[in-house]
Amino acid sequence: MKKAxxxxxxxxxxxxxxxxxxxxxxxxxxxDEPFGWISTKKRExxxxxxxxxxxxxxxxxxxxxxxIGDLGRLAILECDGDKNRNHAExxxxxxxxxxxxxxxxxxxx
Ligand SMILES: [Zn+2]
Numbered sequence: 001m002k003k004a005x006x007x008x009x010x011x012x013x014x015x016x017x018x019x020x021x022x023x024x025x026x027x028x029x030x031x032d033e034p035f036g037w038i039s040t041k042k043r044e045x046x047x048x049x050x051x052x053x054x055x056x057x058x059x060x061x062x063x064x065x066x067x068i069g070d071l072g073r074l075a076i077l078e079c080d081g082d083k084n085r086n087h088a089e090x091x092x093x094x095x096x097x098x099x100x101x102x103x104x105x106x107x108x109x
Pocket of ligand 1: 033066
């Protein structure tokens, strides 16, 4: 659990609290979404931390977009692994959002 001390232990998205689970070892995460994944049923996000806090934030925001897709019934943000044809756009949105939050010191790192 490297550098997880600056990352949130839980994340509230639209009133739903997700437990955050951090992994140094990328092999623990599985192949479908290698840098992170979300279980909307268990309300957990699993995030790889091996590439530093900034990258972890990008992954957290990627999974947050999936949470928003699930809670808001927004099919374009759905979480279904690589079957979601919008994954490139979701990645771009997560990268841009993380950049804005990090550049403006709106998140801890
Ligand atoms: Zn995804």
